[in-house]
Amino acid sequence: xxxxxxxxPAEKIKYFPxxxxxxxxxxxxxxxxGTAFALAPKIGYAARQRGIPVFExxxxxxxxxxxxxxxxxxxxxxxxDLLRENFSMHGTKKGCDHGxxxxxxxxxxxxxxxxxxxxxxxxxxxxxxxxxxxxQGDKLHPMQEAFIKHDAFQCGYCTPGQICSAVGLVKxxxxxxxxxxQELMSGNICRCGAYRNILAAVKEVQQNA
Amino acid sequence: MQPFSFSRVHNNREAINAITKENDAxxxxxxxxxxxxxxxxxxxxxxxxxINALSLKQIENLPxxxxxxxxxxxxxxxxxxxxxxQRYPVLSQxxxxxxxxQLRNMATVGGNLLQRTRCPYFYDAxxxxxxxxxxSGCSAINGYNRSNAILGTSDHCxxxxxxxxxxxxxxxxxxIHVQGVNGERAINITDFHxxxxxxxxxxxxxxxxxxxxxxxxxxxxxxxxxxYLKIRDRSSYEFALSSVAVALDVNGGTIGxxxxxxxxxxxxxxxxxxxxxxxxxxxxxxATYLSAADIAVKNARGYKYNNFKxxxxxxxxxxxxxxxxxx
Numbered sequence: 001x002x003x004x005x006x007x008x009p010a011e012k013i014k015y016f017p018x019x020x021x022x023x024x025x026x027x028x029x030x031x032x033x034g035t036a037f038a039l040a041p042k043i044g045y046a047a048r049q050r051g052i053p054v055f056e057x058x059x060x061x062x063x064x065x066x067x068x069x070x071x072x073x074x075x076x077x078x079x080x081d082l083l084r085e086n087f088s089m090h091g092t093k094k095g096c097d098h099g100x101x102x103x104x105x106x107x108x109x110x111x112x113x114x115x116x117x118x119x120x121x122x123x124x125x126x127x128x129x130x131x132x133x134x135x136q137g138d139k140l141h142p143m144q145e146a147f148i149k150h151d152a153f154q155c156g157y158c159t160p161g162q163i164c165s166a167v168g169l170v171k172x173x174x175x176x177x178x179x180x181x182q183e184l185m186s187g188n189i190c191r192c193g194a195y196r197n198i199l200a201a202v203k204e205v206q207q208n209a
Numbered sequence: 210m211q212p213f214s215f216s217r218v219h220n221n222r223e224a225i226n227a228i229t230k231e232n233d234a235x236x237x238x239x240x241x242x243x244x245x246x247x248x249x250x251x252x253x254x255x256x257x258x259x260i261n262a263l264s265l266k267q268i269e270n271l272p273x274x275x276x277x278x279x280x281x282x283x284x285x286x287x288x289x290x291x292x293x294x295q296r297y298p299v300l301s302q303x304x305x306x307x308x309x310x311q312l313r314n315m316a317t318v319g320g321n322l323l324q325r326t327r328c329p330y331f332y333d334a335x336x337x338x339x340x341x342x343x344x345s346g347c348s349a350i351n352g353y354n355r356s357n358a359i360l361g362t363s364d365h366c367x368x369x370x371x372x373x374x375x376x377x378x379x380x381x382x383x384x385i386h387v388q389g390v391n392g393e394r395a396i397n398i399t400d401f402h403x404x405x406x407x408x409x410x411x412x413x414x415x416x417x418x419x420x421x422x423x424x425x426x427x428x429x430x431x432x433x434x435x436x437y438l439k440i441r442d443r444s445s446y447e448f449a450l451s452s453v454a455v456a457l458d459v460n461g462g463t464i465g466x467x468x469x470x471x472x473x474x475x476x477x478x479x480x481x482x483x484x485x486x487x488x489x490x491x492x493x494x495x496a497t498y499l500s501a502a503d504i505a506v507k508n509a510r511g512y513k514y515n516n517f518k519x520x521x522x523x524x525x526x527x528x529x530x531x532x533x534x535x536x
Binding site: 111 | 210212213214215217237240241244245248257259261262285289308309310311312314315445446
């Protein structure tokens, strides 16, 4: 019988895989993780000094459609992507992604904005309302009702943005004429060309408001 | 998007310290221009500092009859402010002629001052552009330059300044208040933006660590009679081919004081004091306006596709003067 081979800890893990974790390994892992966590900002700083990209997440607290949300996100995430990718609210649409088409329009603190040009990290403590947040249970928002009644869409892709924008327009209260409504809806493009019916829907809600 | 780190600041001093400490850092307010340019890889900040929590959101009447506008006031709030609408209508009109309601709800006054050009070659990273990449050359000078400038151009850049707000501010003699590492200072808007010259990538006189805190409108009672006229390819949501901001003091058919600034045609918001002098003391009629317009574009240089702007700028100015001062 030969001498028993001595294995390093790394070799042991490699050659003798085991289910479960020993107490020692658990403590070692936690200590390493704890140290890494404590060092992370310094490592990030060092990496930044060398020009190496690092991803430091940002903590964000906000309210989306009435629900408080706490999340840690990559600072590059836009409000549009936060809604769609992090919270699976796909009602808000990505059109041009450059603030030109209005498909991503949502209300932030009751004001209509282009979610594609907002870094979500800048929405700390904000109240966000997307198309999913307009209805009260099964009761549609009057603007949603009016869009259906006036057939204010065809393919429907721009519609969530059109409706959020129209809700914002009525709240702002600056549109007095048809021309005003058209001008103040100019940030929302409809390639199906449902503009006349959109105007009719917005006008009706505005008159009833 | 390139990765960047992110921090939030809560007062001016903290903001200035944060941007001084970091390399390649940018403040973010509304982000309407900056986020767009980061997505395209044209702006590549390593660090973003969120200044939206700063207390720079007031519109205040000043004892000297002027108005002080906080740098974080949103374009829509400024445009619909009652004081601005009554005393400086040209500013309200200029703001409402720009962008879309959503963008105006986001964009700040301070950010609007720092808006980058919409020259198609600046926006398309495939082409050389001295603004985007100093020393690479200007693609617009011999390219499709229909939207480019005819005033203030150089052999290195003919990009148009895109802002409507800044054209109105130029006519109104606005003062930009800045807080920096060495304290506060006030800059007249005509000195704030720089001509491209040989360094088109340097667009204003701000230095590292500077934070725009406010824009001040001096008292100008005759600005109640002011007007913004914008000519563009479609009637809404489009940048100017030519625009004019006018404020006129007319008494009994004679012009007392005049302020005019041109937009869409210059490498910066364009004020011509010689043209204003030609109006001062003259009869408020078409002949006066035509001669002032000739002076305003005297040094204009047209390029292959934008030569039409010389005549267009004159006509825009004459029509704006007729609308404001009568014929």
